[in-house]
Amino acid sequence: MSEKVSRRDFLMESTKAMAVLSVSPLKIDASPSFDLVLRNGTIIDGTGSPGAIADIGISGDRIAAIGSIAAEQARRAVDVRGLHVAPGFIDIHSHSDGSILAYPGAESRVYQGVTTELTGNCGSSAAPISGLRAAEARNTWLADEGIKADWDDVASYLETLDRSKTAINQALLLGQGTLRESAIGMVDRVLSTDEMKQILHSTEEGMDQGAYGLSTGLEYTPGTYTPIEEIVEMSRIVARYGGLYASHTRNEVDRHLEAVHEAIEIGKRAGVRVEVSHLKVCGSRNWHMQRSSIALIEAARASGVDVLADAYPYTAYSTGLDLFLPAWAREGGSPAIVERLRDAKLRAQMRMEAESYILKLEPGGYDLIVISDLRSERNRALVGKNMIEIAGIWKIEPAEALMRLLEEEETGVSYIGHAMSPENVEMVLTSPLVMIGSDGSTMAPTGRAAQTRPHPRSYGCYPRVLTLYCRERRLFDLPTAIRKMTSMPADQIGLADRGRIAAGKKADLVIFSAEGVRDGATFDDPHRYPTGIPHVLVNGVFVIENGVHTGARPGHVLRRG
Known part of the structure; x- marks a missing residue:
């Protein structure tokens, strides 16, 4: 495992390489103008190199220049001082x-x-x-x-x-x-x-x-x-x-x-x-x-x-709940699985092998299997409950609850496994x-x-x-x-x-606060956006601006070659 980074070293990252650009700054003072200039951000270029404070000039969907850009060269300028700028x-x-x-x-x-x-x-x-x-x-x-x-x-x-x-x-x-x-x-x-x-x-x-x-x-x-x-x-x-x-x-x-x-x-x-x-x-x-x-x-x-x-x-x-079933039981897809579940002898065999698989994870680990989605509205109230809780509601064993849920939902069940x-x-x-x-x-x-x-x-x-x-x-x-x-x-x-901040690369950029960024989504409340990422550009266009989705859809469909 790599050596941990001290807090002092982490905070120094934003200023370490300022000297690199201040020693020999790139002064851009001639045409052409840039559609957008991001000013004074600490650039983390994606290569693993230390950060450096500089301006980024964007023309169309590409990064056109990096350095100290004259104000008159920007059709629009956004000051991102105190924030980090990374490739998307x-x-x-x-x-x-x-x-x-x-x-x-x-x-x-x-x-x-x-x-x-x-x-x-x-x-x-x-x-x-x-x-x-x-x-x-x-x-x-x-x-x-x-x-x-x-x-x-x-x-x-x-x-x-x-x-x-x-x-x-x-x-x-x-x-x-x-x-x-x-x-x-x-x-x-x-x-x-x-x-x-x-x-x-x-x-x-x-x-x-x-x-x-x-x-x-x-x-x-x-x-x-x-x-x-x-x-x-x-x-x-x-x-x-x-x-x-x-x-x-x-x-x-x-x-x-x-x-x-x-x-x-x-x-x-x-x-x-x-x-x-x-x-x-x-x-x-x-x-x-x-x-x-x-x-x-x-x-x-x-x-x-x-x-x-x-x-x-x-x-x-x-993943899908049917993953607990043996490979032979999944042959033929969902219709065949449901048909087997309705055969008492095959169902018993499937239940036994599913329980064996779960034992490979944790003895009695049904409480670690939490339903995240299912096909029908019939069982919608079970979303967010684990298999122990579902078994209790139905007053049956957890292994049988798993079989019943797969049958009733025609295998259309997703779960989260804590493993x-x-x-x-x-x-x-x-x-x-x-x-x-x-x-x-x-x-x-x-x-x-x-x-x-x-x-x-x-x-x-x-x-x-x-x-x-x-x-x-x-x-x-x-x-x-x-x-x-x-x-x-x-x-x-x-x-x-893509993947680097350099002249000629696509202007996919994320602008964030290294000290303020925080994920908001949890297992109990997963539909929460993070904080501390005020701006995101895709192909030179703001999709997130000041923390709000702009409605822009400038993404490209990428094709190999």
């Missing part, structure tokens, strides 16, 4: 594929300083919608938001985003599970030669149309049915395009080390850049593995495998090979989202790093924290013109 935060692990269409203002993201997000993670992407998944996807994708999924491939999905005019930038990974389901459905079997050709063609087509890489969700169906050889073949295509392979690994519990090793092995065999998604190990019985998994990644990188990881600053995760240790979270976040990724999604405290109790990471991930782990715990200095949110994910994704 880049969320390398987002699930906003669909929700950005429902909430194009991206309120939960932009209020915390996120200006770009990479979606399509954990093996599931909004596109393509084709083959065996087409009918169900069109009927269910965002249906509760009244949005029709009328695209077919990556190109038409990205065009849909273009038309929707989002507040922040969007980039996409191909979901391996999405491609496999399109080809053969939610079944557990090896692909035929022709089916493999179809999936490889879909991978190449998606990369041609602008995807930045491939993701897997190997705990989920149909990813869990996928052998390593299949993923390697897909990843070889991604590697040819210089793309990224991001993996929600096959196990984050008792076989965590094997799962991390598999992700590394895929990178080695395919020659592809690897991102281990939301690096963590769940359950107190398994926490001892965390140091070893970090060591695995370090050793792989030292041996030449291009592998990094992302993580979020919380001790709880969130990681604070010490491990700190260990992971301080690793130089780990960047920040929220694993959250775009939402707002309005519409259907307001009826849910989501994980607070969707509103507070980045301010929480700055508040708890940088300013209060002092695990790393401010430039290091900013690098983990900006240039590090930009380089990993392949975003050459």
Whole structure:
């Protein structure tokens, strides 16, 4: 773990490099004029270098100059004296594929300083919608938001985003599970030669149309049915395009080390850049593995495998409640699961295996499983309650309550699981090979989202790093924290013109108070915006100004190449 930073050192960061610019200031005194000048801010440029006080001149959607800019050169000037200016935060692990269409203002993201997000993670992407998944996807994708999924491939999905005019930038990974389901459905079997050709063609087509890489969700169906050889073949295509392979690994519990090793092995065999998604190990019985998994990644990188990881600053995760069911019980998707739950013998077997999984986390750990959302209004009052409380309401055993909830909601249940240790979270976040990724999604405290109790990471991930782990715990200095949110994910994704403050780069900027920034979202009250971030610019346009959303939607849809 890196050495903690003293409070004195932290406060000095804002003045350390003032001398750098005062020794040889850049005096700009000729045309052209700038559309906007941010004056007197302490610039944290995203590279990990100390901060420096300077002006930033913006022309159009790009940073045009940094230095001491004459007042007459600015069409508009905003004095940000006493504040820090950083590149806009880049969320390398987002699930906003669909929700950005429902909430194009991206309120939960932009209020915390996120200006770009990479979606399509954990093996599931909004596109393509084709083959065996087409009918169900069109009927269910965002249906509760009244949005029709009328695209077919990556190109038409990205065009849909273009038309929707989002507040922040969007980039996409191909979901391996999405491609496999399109080809053969939610079944557990090896692909035929022709089916493999179809999936490889879909991978190449998606990369041609602008995807930045491939993701897997190997705990989920149909990813869990996928052998390593299949993923390697897909990843070889991604590697040819210089793309990224991001993996929600096959196990984050008792076989965590094997799962991390598999992700590394895929990178080695395919020659592809690897991102281990939301690096963590769940359950107190398994926490001892965390140091070893970090060591695995370090050793792989030292041996030449291009592998990094992302993580979020919380001790709880969130996913679908059906994850507790064994893989055989999830084959065929929701309709097949519900049918099995109505068979007494199969239900008993599913209940027994689900309880076994929960025991891998915590003995009797049903109180750590908190419902965050569900499909129907019938059980809406259960949102925010844990499985012990629900079992008490229904006067049944917790394991049976879990089965009943899955059946009644036709598996449409999300939950928050409190399963990681604070010490491990700190260990992971301080690793130089780990960047920040929220694993959250775009939402707002309005519409259907307001009826849910989501994980607070969707509103507070980045301010929480700055508040708890940088300013209060002092695990790393401010430039290091900013690098983990900006240039590090930009380089990993392949975003050459974002993630740094430099002339010629896109003007995605977050302006914040290093001493005043604070995350507001909690598990009990997750729909709260952070404080201490008065301004956020996306492509040179204020989306947050003086702490208020301007309504502007200047985000770009990013396409690889």
